[in-house]
Amino acid sequence: MATELHFDCGTLVAPTLPDDARLRALFQKDARTGVHRAAAWRYREVVLRLRELGEPYEDRARRFEPLELGLTVPIEPFPHQREALEAWRQAGSRGLVELPTGAGKTLLAVLAIAQVKRPTLVVVPTLDLMAQWQGVLEKHLGVPVGLLGGGVNDRQPLTVTTYDSATMQTEFHGNCFGLLICDECHHLPAPSYRFIAEGSLAPFRLGLSATMERTDGGERVCEELLGPRVYRADIRELQGRYLAPYEVQRIEVPLQPEEKARYDEARARYVGFVRKNGIALATPEGWARFLAQSQRSDEGRAAYRAYREQRRIALTSSAKLDVLWHLLLKHREDRVLVFTDDNETVYTLARRLLLPVITHHTPVPERKALLAAFASGELPVLLTSRVLNEGVDVPDARVGVVLSGSGSVREHVQRLGRILRQRPGKRALLYEVCSAQTAESGISERRRQHQAYQGGEPC
Amino acid sequence: MLTRDLLLFRVREGRLRPSFIRREDPELLALAQELISQVEGAKGETRDDVEESLSLRAGAFSRPRVARGLVKLLLDRALFDEAAEGVAEVRWERFQLAARVMRGLPPDATVEAYAARLAEALPAPLPEVREALYVDLPGQRRLLGWEALTPTELLDRYNLALAQGPLLGARRLTLRARAPELLRVRKLLRWLKFCRLVAEVRRDGEDWALEVEGPGALLSLQKKYGLQLASFLSVVPVLERWELMAEVEASARRRAVLVLDHRDPLVSPLPTALGHIPPEVATLAEGFADAEWELDLTPLPRHMGASGLCVPDLTFRHRRSGREVALELFHAWHAGPLARRLGELRSRPDPGLLLGVDRALARGEERDALEAHPQVVLFNGFPSARRLRERLARLVEEPVPAGR
Structure with a gap:
C-alpha cells in the first residue's frame, strides 16, 4: 500500500510508514489517534526521503500546484539582489537574506516568487505592509493578490497576511502554499508566531530582515524553520549606492521650570517605590513585577500614575x-x-x-x-x-x-x-x-x- | 474571555483554583443587573462614554476586579456602529487646507500664528474642527445593542471565563467523567471534534478518562491550542459528575495545576439539548438477543484515517472473546460523510467498524461497490436485528485481523 500523507491542523500525518529509520525519525507515533505525526514543516524532508527510497506515496497533504507566473516587465536587479537570489536558489530555495531597509527586499521576493512559481504566502508585521506588498506583487506579477487580515479574508494563490492573522490561520491553510516568505522575519521566533513556519508544508522558504539580531538567540529558530542565512549586506556597504546618505x-x-518640578516630583515617587520594593527594572521580569506590585496598594497605584506622568512630561x-x-x-x-x-x-x-x-x-x-x-x-x-x-x-x-x-x-x-x-x-x-x-x-x-x-x- | 489582569485565582501547593463567585450572591446579582441596565440605557452613546461609565461603576464596587471582569464580558457582547460616513472626507479637506496654510507661512512663524491663519481659513471654529477631526476613532463609535444576558447568566459567564482564562496557557487537559449518561458523552465528543482537538479516551468501568490536547501537542511545536482547550471547557459542565486538571501558567515563572470539578459553579452556555437516541436504535437495543454478541449503546470513539473521529451508534461485543465491533449508520442524507468514511477506511483499515448504509445511498455505480464492501451492511430504513446477527455471525467465522 502506498504511503499516504495528510495535513491535519498544522501537522503532517501518515497512517502507515515504510520501514525506514530515517523516515520514521521524522515522525512520532501518535498513540491518541494511531497514526504517525510530524510537524508540517518536515514535509519537504519526508517527500525527499520517500523519493530517495523509491517508495510509492499518495500526497493528500499538499493543496497547491505549480503556478504559471512571470514578471509583467523584466526587472534588472541590483548586484546585491542578484547575489542574494542566487545564494538562496543554491541553498535549495530556502534561507534567510539580511539586507538593510531600502535595499529592495520586496523586489527580491518578487524575483523569488517568479523563480519558484508556486502559490506563495507572504507574512508581514503590519497592515500597512500588507497593503504595500499587495500593490508591489500585483504590479510585478500581474495577478490578483489576496489579503488575510485587517478584516479582509480573501485567500488567493498569492496572498499577503500579517503575523497575527497567520498565527490564527496556519492550521487551516498551512498546506495551500509552496513558498512561505516571512518579511521582517526577526518576529518569527516569538513563541506565538513560530507556528506559522512550523505548521506550514511550504517546501520553499525565504526569510527577510534588516536586523536579524535578537537578544534571545531567536535567529537560530529562523535558521531551523526557514533555512540558513544565505546572504547579508549591512547598511554601510550600501549607503550612497543603493541607499541615500x-x-x-x-x-x-x-x-520648562514648572514641567521640571512636576517631572522631578513624579519621578521621585515612581523611583522611590521601585527601590523600596527591591524591583530590578533592568532584569527581564522587572517591568512585569513593577506592574504587578503597583496594583496591590494605594502607594503602588500612585507610583504607577507617577510613572505615567513623568513619562508624559518627558515625551510631550x-x-x-x-x-x-x-x-x-x-x-x-x-x-x-x-x-x-x-x-x-x-x-x-x-x-x-x-x-x-x-x-x-x-x-x-x-x-x-x-x-x-x-x-x-x-x-x-x-x-x-x-x-x-x-x-x-x-x-x-x-x-x-x-x-x-x-x-x-x-x-x-x-x-x-x-x-x-x-x-x-x-x-x-x-x-x-x-x-x-x-x-x-x-x-x-x-x-x-x-x-x-x-x-x-x-x- | 477575561484578560489576564482580570483573572482571579489562588495557588496553593501547586494547585490553581479560580476565585469563583457565588451565582446567588445578592450583591453581585444587583451589580450585574445595574451594569446590564446601564448598557441597555446607553444605546447611542460612544464607546468611550460607555466604557467610562461602566468602569466608574466597577471601580466603586467593593470587589473592583470582579466588577471589571463583568464589565469586560458585557462589552465583549456589545455591538458598536461602523465609522460615521463623511468624517474621513472632511478630515482629508482639513489636512489639505492645513498643508496649504503651512506652506504660506513666513520662515519665523510661531505655532500661534499658524493657529490664527488656520482659524481664518477654516469654515468652522478651530476648537470644533480639532474636536471633530478624529471623531471616527473606535472610542467614538456608538452603541447599537448587545447580546442580552440575564444577571445570573452574566455571573455564570464570569465563572466560566475565570476557569477558561488559565487554560489559554495550557497544552493539554485531563478530564474524568464519573458514570456519565451516554448522550452527554456523545455531546462532549462532538464538541471535542468541533474544537479541533484530539483525545486519548480510556474507560474505567463506568467512568471515562480523556486526555485532551491539540493534534500537534505531542510534537515540539510552539502552538498551545489554549483557545481551543478553553472553548472545550464550555461543554464540560454538560457532564454531571466530573473532574478536570490541566497544567497552566500561574505567572510568567510559575506553573501550577488548574483543578476543577462538578462542584464548582460552572454552567455550560451551550444549548441544553443533548440530542436523543433514535427510537429505532432503542428498539433494536431492547430487542437484540444473541447468544454470541451483546449490544452496547456506549459511544466509544474511534479515530479514522488521518484525522477523522467516528462516534459509532452501537457497539457489539463478543461474549467469549471480548472482541468489539462498532456500527455507524449512514442515512439517505449522509452521502458526504459516507464518502469521507470510506476514504478514511481506505487510508487506514479498521476491521472493528461496520458501516450501516441506507440503500438510498447505494445507487448507480456505487451500488456494486457498496454491495461488495466487506464492512458495509445495506438496509432499508433501519438495519434489522436479523441482518445484523447474520453479519456478526460471519465475523466470528473470519479470523480476527492482526493488530486488533
Whole structure:
C-alpha cells in the first residue's frame, strides 16, 4: 500500500510508514489517534526521503500546484539582489537574506516568487505592509493578490497576511502554499508566531530582515524553520549606492521650570517605590513585577500614575513641541515623518497642528490614500506612533523626527530606514528630539548603540 | 474571555483554583443587573462614554476586579456602529487646507500664528474642527445593542471565563467523567471534534478518562491550542459528575495545576439539548438477543484515517472473546460523510467498524461497490436485528485481523 500523507491542523500525518529509520525519525507515533505525526514543516524532508527510497506515496497533504507566473516587465536587479537570489536558489530555495531597509527586499521576493512559481504566502508585521506588498506583487506579477487580515479574508494563490492573522490561520491553510516568505522575519521566533513556519508544508522558504539580531538567540529558530542565512549586506556597504546618505542629529531640549518640578516630583515617587520594593527594572521580569506590585496598594497605584506622568512630561514637553514646530517649518519643502511612542501623543499633535496620522486605528484605504498623498507631496507631513517602524515604503521621505520612542535599537534602525530610500541628490536627515535631564536621554543613548549611528554626526 | 489582569485565582501547593463567585450572591446579582441596565440605557452613546461609565461603576464596587471582569464580558457582547460616513472626507479637506496654510507661512512663524491663519481659513471654529477631526476613532463609535444576558447568566459567564482564562496557557487537559449518561458523552465528543482537538479516551468501568490536547501537542511545536482547550471547557459542565486538571501558567515563572470539578459553579452556555437516541436504535437495543454478541449503546470513539473521529451508534461485543465491533449508520442524507468514511477506511483499515448504509445511498455505480464492501451492511430504513446477527455471525467465522 502506498504511503499516504495528510495535513491535519498544522501537522503532517501518515497512517502507515515504510520501514525506514530515517523516515520514521521524522515522525512520532501518535498513540491518541494511531497514526504517525510530524510537524508540517518536515514535509519537504519526508517527500525527499520517500523519493530517495523509491517508495510509492499518495500526497493528500499538499493543496497547491505549480503556478504559471512571470514578471509583467523584466526587472534588472541590483548586484546585491542578484547575489542574494542566487545564494538562496543554491541553498535549495530556502534561507534567510539580511539586507538593510531600502535595499529592495520586496523586489527580491518578487524575483523569488517568479523563480519558484508556486502559490506563495507572504507574512508581514503590519497592515500597512500588507497593503504595500499587495500593490508591489500585483504590479510585478500581474495577478490578483489576496489579503488575510485587517478584516479582509480573501485567500488567493498569492496572498499577503500579517503575523497575527497567520498565527490564527496556519492550521487551516498551512498546506495551500509552496513558498512561505516571512518579511521582517526577526518576529518569527516569538513563541506565538513560530507556528506559522512550523505548521506550514511550504517546501520553499525565504526569510527577510534588516536586523536579524535578537537578544534571545531567536535567529537560530529562523535558521531551523526557514533555512540558513544565505546572504547579508549591512547598511554601510550600501549607503550612497543603493541607499541615500544620511545624517543623524540629536536635539536635547530642556524642560520648562514648572514641567521640571512636576517631572522631578513624579519621578521621585515612581523611583522611590521601585527601590523600596527591591524591583530590578533592568532584569527581564522587572517591568512585569513593577506592574504587578503597583496594583496591590494605594502607594503602588500612585507610583504607577507617577510613572505615567513623568513619562508624559518627558515625551510631550512644550519645548519639544516648539522644536517640532520649527523643524516642520524648516523642512516645509520636504516630506517629514514624525515618530512618537504612543497613540495619545500622536492624536494630541494631530489635533493641535491639523496633521494626518497613521496608527493601527487607521483603516487600510485611508492608510493607502495618506501614503500616496505623502508620496506626491500633497500632504508633506505624516505623524505616526509605531506602525510605520517597519518596512513601509515611503521613498519620498527625506526627514524623520523621532519625537519620543523606546530604547529599542531595532525600532530606531527601522525608523531610520523609512527615510533612506535612494533618490538622486537626496541626503536624509533624522532628528532625535529628547528631553534633557530626564530618563529619556538615557533611552536615546541606548538606541544609538547600533553601527548605523556610528557614522552619524552629532548636533 | 477575561484578560489576564482580570483573572482571579489562588495557588496553593501547586494547585490553581479560580476565585469563583457565588451565582446567588445578592450583591453581585444587583451589580450585574445595574451594569446590564446601564448598557441597555446607553444605546447611542460612544464607546468611550460607555466604557467610562461602566468602569466608574466597577471601580466603586467593593470587589473592583470582579466588577471589571463583568464589565469586560458585557462589552465583549456589545455591538458598536461602523465609522460615521463623511468624517474621513472632511478630515482629508482639513489636512489639505492645513498643508496649504503651512506652506504660506513666513520662515519665523510661531505655532500661534499658524493657529490664527488656520482659524481664518477654516469654515468652522478651530476648537470644533480639532474636536471633530478624529471623531471616527473606535472610542467614538456608538452603541447599537448587545447580546442580552440575564444577571445570573452574566455571573455564570464570569465563572466560566475565570476557569477558561488559565487554560489559554495550557497544552493539554485531563478530564474524568464519573458514570456519565451516554448522550452527554456523545455531546462532549462532538464538541471535542468541533474544537479541533484530539483525545486519548480510556474507560474505567463506568467512568471515562480523556486526555485532551491539540493534534500537534505531542510534537515540539510552539502552538498551545489554549483557545481551543478553553472553548472545550464550555461543554464540560454538560457532564454531571466530573473532574478536570490541566497544567497552566500561574505567572510568567510559575506553573501550577488548574483543578476543577462538578462542584464548582460552572454552567455550560451551550444549548441544553443533548440530542436523543433514535427510537429505532432503542428498539433494536431492547430487542437484540444473541447468544454470541451483546449490544452496547456506549459511544466509544474511534479515530479514522488521518484525522477523522467516528462516534459509532452501537457497539457489539463478543461474549467469549471480548472482541468489539462498532456500527455507524449512514442515512439517505449522509452521502458526504459516507464518502469521507470510506476514504478514511481506505487510508487506514479498521476491521472493528461496520458501516450501516441506507440503500438510498447505494445507487448507480456505487451500488456494486457498496454491495461488495466487506464492512458495509445495506438496509432499508433501519438495519434489522436479523441482518445484523447474520453479519456478526460471519465475523466470528473470519479470523480476527492482526493488530486488533
